[in-house]
Amino acid sequence: MRKSAIAGVAVGVLLVGGAGALVASDFLRAVVSDAVQPLPPSSAASGPLDPAAQRYLDAVAAKDADAVAAAFAADAVVVDVGREIKGRDAIRRWAEAEVVGGVYTLLGHTPRAGGTTMLVRFQPGGVGGFRANYHLDITDGLITKATLEYA
Template identity: 40%
Template sequence: MSAQPLPPVVRRAIDAANAADTQAFLDSFATDGAVDDWGRLFYGPDAIRAWSDREFIGVRVSLTVTGARQSGDTTTVSAQVGGDGFNGPSGFAFTTAGDGITLMRITG
């Protein structure tokens, strides 16, 4: 996977997660945005916040981007994940519309 520049909204979401800034992370999503964590779906800011508090920013996630590719409105990012939760390589697919993430799917 090549290291293409990330769309600004995807970069904002990753930077917010790395800064433990939950509000900035939530602000990167469209109003009706969602997270798909291996088939578990979290719709809207309240559900995304609860998920993140338990399993993402709340466990001090860190994301080091190792590659990215763009296909239409979806940016697939490879990252090395660290923190107090899952650690290791993972993939994230960010589907965007305008300046908001409509879906962040954890892919592996």
């Protein structure tokens, strides 16, 4: 299945490139990269995941946009591949439209002062997917900033 997906992407890129209109989006690069790289083992050695980060993942798994938003501070910011979503209400709307219904696989995480960084595989709608780094700033048990970028 992976080889056929890679072949399909390669053919699509060749067809578009042959027409002189090759457009390489960050999303396309992330999907192709994920298709050709093996998944690393989950990083259990870095200790337990920060409870706020775990609440976020659990809320997505439960398909609960309100619980996703509740993992964030009232004035939190999500930077989703350069796009800023500000405030808990906007984060709830973003989660409802773009996150809930997706499937996360935690591939690893690195605790740091004031937060954590997670390496995840996200499958929007439960299919396909890509790897991403989620840099979470956490204060008083709530996510204050989440910077999401393709890995």
